[in-house]
Amino acid sequence: MNNQSQAAAPQPPTGGAAPDTDFGFRRVTQAEKKPLVRAVFDSVAPRYDLMNDIMSLGVHRVWKRIFVTRLRPAPNRALLDLASGTGDIAQAWRRLDGGPVLATDINAAMLAVGRDRATGRGMVAGFTYVVADAEMLPLPSGCMDVVSMAFGLRNCTDKAAVLREAHRVLKPGGRFFCLEFSRLQIAVLEKFYERWSFNVLPLAGRLVAGDSESYRYLAESIRMFPDQETLAGMMQDAGLAQVRFENLSGGIAAIHSGWRL
Numbered sequence: 001m002n003n004q005s006q007a008a009a010p011q012p013p014t015g016g017a018a019p020d021t022d023f024g025f026r027r028v029t030q031a032e033k034k035p036l037v038r039a040v041f042d043s044v045a046p047r048y049d050l051m052n053d054i055m056s057l058g059v060h061r062v063w064k065r066i067f068v069t070r071l072r073p074a075p076n077r078a079l080l081d082l083a084s085g086t087g088d089i090a091q092a093w094r095r096l097d098g099g100p101v102l103a104t105d106i107n108a109a110m111l112a113v114g115r116d117r118a119t120g121r122g123m124v125a126g127f128t129y130v131v132a133d134a135e136m137l138p139l140p141s142g143c144m145d146v147v148s149m150a151f152g153l154r155n156c157t158d159k160a161a162v163l164r165e166a167h168r169v170l171k172p173g174g175r176f177f178c179l180e181f182s183r184l185q186i187a188v189l190e191k192f193y194e195r196w197s198f199n200v201l202p203l204a205g206r207l208v209a210g211d212s213e214s215y216r217y218l219a220e221s222i223r224m225f226p227d228q229e230t231l232a233g234m235m236q237d238a239g240l241a242q243v244r245f246e247n248l249s250g251g252i253a254a255i256h257s258g259w260r261l
Helices: 030-056 060-071 088-095 108-120 159-169 187-209 212-224 228-237
Strands: 021-023 026-028 079-082 101-105 127-131 144-150 170-181 241-248 253-259
Touching: 021 030, 021 212, 026 030, 030 060, 030 108, 030 187, 030 212, 060 088, 060 144, 060 170, 060 241, 060 253, 079 088, 079 159, 088 101, 088 108, 088 144, 101 108, 108 127, 144 159, 159 170, 159 228, 170 228, 187 212, 228 241, 228 253
Parallel strands: 079 101, 079 144, 101 127, 144 170
Antiparallel strands: 021 026, 170 253, 241 253
16 A cells, blocks of 8 residues: 655664664664675675575565566656665666666675676676666755665664755656665564564574575565655655655565655
8 A cells, every 4th residue: 555654763772872773683983884795795795696586485576576567667757776786676777767876876796796697697788887886875955856775774874864865856747766675564473574574584694595694684684674654654754755655565665755845
């Protein structure tokens, strides 16, 4: 379903000199988080798609197909794909006759996987790759028609800054879309979902990738991410208008969108 929200952005913990942000269930300083997240994705980059298959039982591929259709690819529209990673969204946009894509990611290893995959598929024209921090984009204001971010926002240190930057670089009339794991809306499935996330995923990470801790962080990062209403409120606070969200698979994931007017 589509919805609108007036919810407020989440507030940091109070009482004493608490660290600035979360890294999974840990509290760390903002300076610590980025290298920690970078290390996770350096570790999982070679098996990132397999990781997503394990985390979502393969359903992430369906979610991404839905997400790309919501972007409404067209030859005369330019896409900025934030946290582009292995390039699923950027490549699907081009396959559906979307215009030029600027694929950015703070992690060079992930971006290299996406570039090499596109090149191996003969998809060279129309792509530009830039290692960039979504919190401080090296782009002029009002230059993009569409900004997308799939499964990347929860790993950012300053999520509000990312949303402000997405708003800034959009042209008037442009739209931001975010696909992210969200809050399950089906109570009867909650126990299964918890066991899957915190028991099966780390074990699968150890068996498949030899890295249980990265998978544990990824599961924890989902739980720490703002719920649907809270994220919608954060987008409004960043200046985006007509903010809506669409739950997928009972709220396991959600697509949020907002316009720059």
